[in-house]
Amino acid sequence: MTTAFGDDGRIHGAGRGDAVGRWVGHHPIWSLIIAVVVIFLLWLVFAPWPAGFEDVFGKKLIFINALFNGITLGGLYFLVATGFTLIFGLMRNVNLAHGSLYLFGGYMGYEAGEWTGSWLFGYVVAFICCAIVGMAMQFFIFRRMEGQDLRQTLVTLGLSIIFSDLMVWIWGGNAIQIDTPDYLEGPVPMPIVVAVKSSGEAVLLYYPLVRLVIFAAAVLIGIAMWLALNRTRVGVMIRAGVDDRDMLSVLGYRVQLLFIAVFAFGAGLAGMAGIVGGTFQSVSLGEDSHFLLASLVVVIVGGMGSIPGAALGALIIGLSEQIGTVYFQNYSTVLSFLIMVIVLALRPQGLLGRR
Amino acid sequence: MALVQTSKDGALGVGTAERSGPFAQWVSRHAAILLLGLFMVLFPIIANDFFLRQIAGWTMILGMIALSLMFLAGYGGMVSLVQMTVAGLAGYMIAVLGVSSLPKVSLFWPWWAAVPLAIIIAVAFGTLAGALSARTEGIYTIMITLALATSFFYLTLQNWPIFNGFNGFTTIPAPNFLGVKWGDPVPLYYMILFFAALSYAAVLYVSRAPFGLALQGVRDNPRRMEAIGYNVTAHRVAAYAFAALIAAIGGILLVWQNNQISPFSVGVDVVINILIIAVVGGLGHPIGPFIGALIYVILRTFALDALVAVGLDGRRFQMLIGLGFLIIVLFSPDGVIGLWRRWTTRMRAIDGSQRR
DSSP: OHHHHHHHHHOOTTOHHHHHHHHHHHOHHHHHHHHHHHHHHHHHHHSOOOHHHHHHHOOHHHHHHHHHHHHHHHHHHHHHHHHHHHHHHHHOOOOTTHHHHHHHHHHHHHHHHHHHOOHHHHHHHHHHHHHHHHHHIIIIIGGGGTTOHHHHHHHHHHHHHHHHHHHHHHHOSSOBOOOOOGGGOSEEEEEEEEEEOTTSOEEEEEEEHHHHHHHHHHHHHHHHHHHHHHHSHHHHHHHHHHHOHHHHHHTTOOHHHHHHHHHHHHHHHHHHHHHHHHHHSOBOTTHHHHHHHHHHHHHHHHOTTOHHHHHHHHHHHHHHHHHHHHHOGGGHHHHHHHHHHHHHHHOTTOTTOOO | OHHHHHHHHHHHTOOOOOSSOHHHHHHHHTHHHHHHHHHHHHHHHHOOHHIIIIIIIHHHHHHHHHHHHHIIIIIHOOOOTTHHHHHHHHHHHHHHHSOOSOTTTOOOOOHHHHHHHHHHHHHHHHHHHHHHHTTSOTTHHHHHHHHHHHHHHHHHHHOOTTTOGGGOBOOOOOOEETTEETTSHHHHHHHHHHHHHHHHHHHHHHHHSHHHHHHHHHHHOHHHHHHHTOOHHHHHHHHHHHHHHHHHHHHHHHHHHHSOBOGGGSSHHHHHHHHHHHHHHOSSSTHHHHHHHHHHHHHHHHHHHHHHHHTSOGGGHHHHHHHHHHHHHHHOTTHHHHHHHHHHHHHHHHHHHHHO
């Protein structure tokens, strides 16, 4: 596969439009299927559902809500998983303490919010605190065992146990809810008709503003990261490091500094995601393993070490979880699990991963 | 082969064999393990039910599940976190197919029908998990198997028709046959001892059989093995199937010992504890997981009182485990066995210099 179609994935300067066009040329049937699915989805969202349709699929409101919840949850998963995949891609370090960093960020954001009363300030505090922990981990421990993948992973495992016990010690086992700030409180109308009243009046979808804003922020962060990776010098260094870090260090770049920076950034993103998760759901014991699992599945499905892959995987897993909870209550985990199995069977390197 | 032999003997702390008959030689070469076996067989005479069940029983069951991980990690180079899940699935199947306090779900089959089917289902799952993760290499295995194990935990938590959700199953009795009530402490102890010894011997045998040697070749250099003509993926998947068999038996014994199974028997922390047991004991020899399990069980049973006695909070047990694990990983990557091996070689070196 890679030798036959390797070109289209590897050309960066030649323009993305070209690559997409070539992909369509190479995979006419897949392109057709994807186009049909996209058109069908758009129709599902924007058109009022015919009468017989609701009998089979339930209310349109439920479906649209699940869809929106899935997409916004995907935004949250992207924030967590992108740091995980970046750290893995560059340092080959499967950071199993990533879920703990997420939880730690949530708690720190909560504390900062309680002190200052500012929700946004919590993000700064969470980012900085988690970044410091990440830097310390890379500087004091992982730097000393470079190239020993398994040992590093085992160390992150030990650290995650200690972190989670420390957090239980400090914050106890009760769930903490981070309050939505007043200016983002409440639902807003969306230009989507979910039902038509008997009087002929259209009922619009109302959706929580905070989730929309956070999703927009996640998209912005994603775009900013893409630009940083593809248009800046540091980005070039990171991409070069993902491809061949030994070569990069031989060329005289300060790889250790880069590693610490990437670890800090990835950990900081996980910490910010902790506040998002605390606002969406809650900050509580056990959320660390939940989000570690989410990161793992997102990264396995999307492709290890790839940021667009993390975005795609996060969207797929977020949607499958929410749609699954609505339509297959007892088996919603199985749905994400099945997606993972199918991807592993057909494309072991993940949807957008490279061998 | 000779090299392997001597290092194995060194691990068990046996000196040089004297010149005598082959039987005596064999006995003196395996003295440590034979003594241990004799001690384990006679253990019920000196131990009360608490030690039989809570210490020895748990050590051997957790040791078996960790042994299946050790086999994959030590000989195959595949650190699979799915072994506890395989064990848990076998346990769940015993509850679903056999007897439990939940007539709505359980099928109340006799043990001789439920046990083989439970093992078959669990081994099939373990093999499938292996087939999925054997397609990728090295560190990916941990990610994939951890994702599988965690998904299974959440599935049992939210699925009511088969796994009875949050509550799981209770009152799952060990069977009665051959006129013995196998749920009683002493018969259960001997049953667990039998299977633990059997799986220990099986792993030791397989590790020296052609299949095990090929597997170790695959661990050390998959590309070269592929070039020689070995089917690397098939060897890996077969290793997963063998390990799943051990884990499945361990899981069934776990349910009979514990009389219940719930999502928290297969939770992420339990899955990780199995890895900790295997790594702390040492991945170099099949006795390692049992040593690790003994340390873990003793800590779990007595750490609470010990911590309180020292003036610390007894609830910090998990941190103790984490710190101990971290210290082992940082300073002795080959576990307690590695410490022992290094100590014996140093002793021997001192011995040799004195003799000269």
